[in-house]
Structure formats: C-alpha cells, structure tokens
Amino acid sequence: MQRCECEKTCRSACNPHIVLAMLRQYELVERVKEYDPDADEALLNRAYVYTVQKHGTQKRASGDPYFSHPVEVAGLMTDLKLDQETIITALLHDTVEDTLATIDEVEDLFGSDVARLVDGVTKLSKIEAMPENERAAENLRKFLLAMSEDIRVLLVKLGDRLHNMRTLHFIKSPDKRKRIARETMEIYAPLAERVGMYEYMREMQMLAFEQLEPEAYGTITGRLAQIRSADGGQVDAIALAIKQALAEAGLKVEVSGREKHPYSIWRKMAERHVSFEQVTDIMAFRVIADTDADCYRALGVLHTTWQFIPGKFKDYISTPKTNGYRSLHTSLIYENSMRVEVQIRTKQMHRTNEFGLAAHWAYKQGDRPDGQVGWLRDLIEIVDASHDAEELLEHTRLAIYQDRIFAFTPKGALFQLPKGATPVDFAFAVHTDLGAQTVGAKINGRHMPLRTVLNNGDVVEIIKGKNAEPQMSWLGFVSTGKARASIRRSVRLKEREEVATLGRKLFDEIAARLPAKIGKKAVREAVKRLELEDEDDLMYAIGANKLGDRAVMEALVPGSTADLDEADEEPRQDKAISIRGLTPGVGFHLAECCHPVPGDRIVGLRKTDAPVEVHTIDCLELASGIDADWIDLNWGKRSHGAVGRLRVTLYDRPGTLAEMAGLFAQNHANVVALDQTQKDHPFTTYDVELDVDDLAHLTRILSALRASDAVAQAERL
Structure with a gap:
C-alpha cells in the first residue's frame, strides 16, 4: 500500500486519486490487534464477512465492489487507533441503508452499541423523495442528534465522507459531484475542524475545491x-x-x-x-x-x-x-x-x-470523553430551535464556521465566537436564558450598543432584565447560529401565544352561537375530530384562521351546522358606519392617526365648526393635549367596514410579497395602499392600508400573517 511521505497516518492524502488495494480481512484484524491486543478477533472477522455478503455484487461508480468502501473506512478508523466497536460500525455503516439488513439484525449479531452507532450514521430512508435542501437537513438533523450521544458517530461519518471524496472523480454527473463537494465544504470539513481533525479537514477541502473551482485549482x-x-x-x-x-x-x-x-x-x-x-x-x-x-x-x-x-x-x-x-x-x-x-x-x-x-479515543489513552462538547450542545439546541430545513442548514453552517475570536466574562471565563459576533451572540453562548434576558452590555467596562462587533480579548458584561424577551431586530446583526435559532424560536412562540389568545376569544363567540353549552368534554372530542394535538392547538388554529367557524361548530356539536347557509355563517355587507352618542345631524370622520374600525373602543373629539373626530381610546394623539371636547361614543349595531393599517415585515426572499397579497385575498381584504418603508437585509417592511369589516376581521388577517413563514413580524398601526 502506498503512503504519502508527509504524514505516515494519512492514507494517500498527497495524491487522492491513487487507487489503494483494498484491505484484506486478516490485514484489518492485524491492524486492530496491533494497538488493542484484547480486541475480539472473531467479532471483527464476522463483521468483515457480513458486510461482504450483504453488499454482494453491488458496484461503486469506480467499478470496484461496493464493500471496498466500508472496508476502506474501517481502515481509516484503524489509522486513528479507534476501538473495535467503531471499526465494526465502519464496516457495517452502509448495510442498513443499501442492503436488506436491518438494525434489529445488526443488534442481534453485533450488540446494541454497534446497532446504535450504525443507526446514527445511516441516512433516513424516508427522505429520498424530499427536495435536496430538506433531504440534507434531515440527514444532518439525525446525524447531529446521534452524535450528541456518542462522538464516534461523527468519526465514522467523517471517515465515510473522506473516502467518498477520494473517489468522487469516478462519478460521471458533474452536477452530482459539485453537490457532494459543496456539502463537504459547507458541513463536513468545518465539522472536522471543530473536532480538531485538521488532516481530514484539509484533504476534504482540497478535494472539494478541485470540483467546485477546477480552473482555480489547476x-x-x-x-x-x-x-x-x-x-x-x-x-x-x-x-x-x-x-x-x-x-x-x-x-x-x-x-x-x-x-x-x-x-x-x-x-x-x-x-x-x-x-x-x-x-x-x-x-x-x-x-x-x-x-x-x-x-x-x-x-x-x-x-x-x-x-x-x-x-x-x-x-x-x-x-x-x-x-x-x-x-x-x-x-x-x-x-x-x-x-x-x-x-x-x-x-x-x-x-x-x-x-x-x-x-x-485511542485504546492506549484509556481516556473516553463523553462527547458532550460545548459546541456540540449548541448544535443540538439549534436542531431543536430550527423551524425548517432552510433554517437548520443556515444555523448549522453559522455554528461550525472556522474564523474565531476570544471574549471573556468579567470573571475570566473564556468563550470563542465567530468573527463579527456581538454581545447578543456572547450572551447566548454563555447560556440561552441569559441571551433571552439581555437588555444591554458593557464591553471593557463601557456601555455599548448590542450591535457592537466584539474584538479579540474583549471583556463582556451582559445586563439582563427580568421580563426581557429576544427582539426580532436582533436578527439583523447576530452572527452565531445558536443566537439566530433561539431568537427565531422565541419570536415564534410569542406570536403563537398571541394567536392562541385571540383564538380563545373567537372560540367563545363561536360557542355562543351553538344550541348547547360547551364543556371541557366537548372541546376534547372536538380536538380529536379535528386531528389536533391539544386544546392549545385548537385555539391557535382558530386564531390563525386555519379553521372556519362552521368546521369548529361541527366539531363541537356534530350536525349543528346542517341548517346554516354560508351567508348565515359569515354575513358580508356593504360599508355602513354609524356612531351612537352623537347629536342627530352632526357630522363625523374617522381619525387618520389611529384608523379606528368597528369593534375598537372609541371616543370623539369635538372642535368648533368641525366634524367630530373619532379616535380609538388608546390613540397617542389623545395624550397630546388637544383643545377639544371629549364625547363618549359607541359603534352602531350595523356598523361594518373601515380602513385598517398594518405594518408587515417580510423575509427578503422571492415570493414573500405575493404570499402576503394572497393572504389578504384569502381573507377578503382589499388593499387600499401599500408602501415600502424599510429595507434592511434580510427583511423588508411595508405599511399597508386595507378595507376591513371590523376589528375581528382585522385581527384574523393579523393572525394569518403571523402564522405565515413569509412574515417575520406583523402589527397594527
């Protein structure tokens, strides 16, 4: 076997296109026995034979027998002097994915630890039909979770990827080669760097670079x-x-x-x-x-x-x-x-x-780390906090990138962060709860804005507030995957709570229209009929306008909507505004500052020789000391139709504006005016004026917006 001269432990790193003679069974066992004399020779032999039999006549793109790949990965693991369970896992890592072997069979033959490790390295069989980014994210999600339990999953996966990269040039499709190379450059090479496997990192980068930038490489x-x-x-x-x-x-x-x-x-x-x-x-x-x-x-x-x-x-x-x-x-x-x-x-x-x-992990060390490294715990938090495939890949790439700075707590604890990190990133690195409660920061003893970029050696003191919450605006400057994932998760949970609270109010209105009193049992049965998780899910679905009134009524009391027409369920009328509390014949207009809609609590301001101005009770103009008489007002019984104003922040990506317009159309709201007020990548903010029926209608639109993946934030102006 040819070895490169620069590193005895690096197999063909200097010339990755050399085709190595496959390790024979006795050679692999001898390698393990050299550094671990107590290794179970019979078990190693059985694993070698098992992978050869299971992969049978399968071929690789190079034309070699497929089983040459797991054997070579096992050889890489012996170079690292890893324990026999890891060697066996390397031999079996593709059997469950690519043959008729099952995890149960692996467990029966080789034990529960090997089965757990093999399962951690194996890709999910259900994801082959997913789009590419979702498939990659699901692979990564499962891989990271398995890795959190046992770091050997990562070691085998890195060996697997390294050997696949060494034979990548045999794949005929240029697009497939580039996809694998890009995934290697963005995920696996940085992961190798984060666990200190620089030899693997450098070779992966070299081989990926050759595919992604062939002219520059040449x-x-x-x-x-x-x-x-x-x-x-x-x-x-x-x-x-x-x-x-x-x-x-x-x-x-x-x-x-x-x-x-x-x-x-x-x-x-x-x-x-x-x-x-x-x-x-x-x-x-x-x-x-x-x-x-x-x-x-x-x-x-x-x-x-x-x-x-x-x-x-x-x-x-x-x-x-x-x-x-x-x-x-x-x-x-x-x-x-x-x-x-x-x-x-x-x-x-x-x-x-x-x-x-x-x-x-070398046997001679006798030193077994538990795998729960700090950055790995951060990755697992990111898996839990990420909303979809795109977020998971984005956050993970941020978490494993290489360029780092050092920053200290006032007590001298050291934290490593990526270049460009801010005090908010630092706070989340110390602890997720501290990040969530951040209200300010001192850098080297001076109060500084939260968006300040940290330098090497800065001492950072985080000022926290008891009732503080992460702010959506932080996403404009944080640079770590952990901070970004935690902020997005917190904002989503807050919005979900607001939507569920609205849903409870709307639920009470729906229940009041039913012929029978609605108790807890009826609600539980309705949740089952609608195939939801629990009562909170029901309230969220109502608030987000995912369930119509008729569907909720029918779930609560089956048969209760038999005599309802669609028009009876949600009557729609032409605009008709009437105000109670005004002297007959006195004119009025709805104030432009707060745009009241039927359902708001309102008050009138009467000035000499002018129509009465109708304001919402909490309008900021009322606090400015206007010289006018106040009049208690109420909406007339048939009041219907007004202009509502919203401020909507969209994610700056194709199709989000169209999705917002579609939500307005689905909720029967006509757009009167639309102005782009701010563009701060990755967000764009719009002020929107809509024709709405009343407060309930406007609130439903807000709920639908907040439930959309296209919308970062939505609020009434």
Missing part, C-alpha cells in the same frame, strides 16, 4: 509545481536553517516544511483580493519540541534570529481552541523579504491537533 497547483521545480530545494534549506538556529540555542527539535494547500492559498487570495504573486507566505514550517517550555524557548530564538511580523503571533498553547488545538503560530521575514509561517508544538499536541477528538 492554476494554483500548476504555479506551485513551477515554484517547486525552480526553488532548488529552498523549503529544505529554510527548514535546515531553522533547525540549526534552535540547535545552537540547545534545543533538540524536529523541523519540517511544506507548501500551503492550494485551497488555503486560494481562500487567502479571495479574502485579500490579491493575485497569486502577491501571496507572500506560501511556505509553512512546523517545529516539534519536547515540552511546552521548549516551545516558548524556540519561539524566542526564532524572534531574535529573524524579524517577526506584528499581529501574526497567536498563542494557542495558553489559550487552546475549543476543539483542543494547541500550538504557537508566528510569521517571520526570511532572507530576501520572504515571509514564512511557523507553527511550534510538542509531539502530543501534534497528534491531538491532526486528529483531535479521535486522538483521545
């Missing part, structure tokens, strides 16, 4: 090949100079050098808007020392031997990344103004840095 790899042929062994010469400088200071170290990966160079070119020639730090060097103290001594020697570049030094030894990554990073100016990057670490750090959480 150009950069070609330029690197030119540099390699023309540099006359410059990388080796610099590595030797570094090693000699450290040896003269009494430090025994290993030094290796390499060119940066093409994807890393391309991303730097894109971020800095520079050409290949302008990327100065193409070469990177790694110094492996014996102890932490030697790492810092080596750093001092390098900084005194060559000029270092200010702002490029990072100490991940004293302040590790959340995935456990530890190293010193610095950039030096070598001869002829050449910039080189240097990483300094111990052997143990290097092992952990390359394979992250997987390094802790």
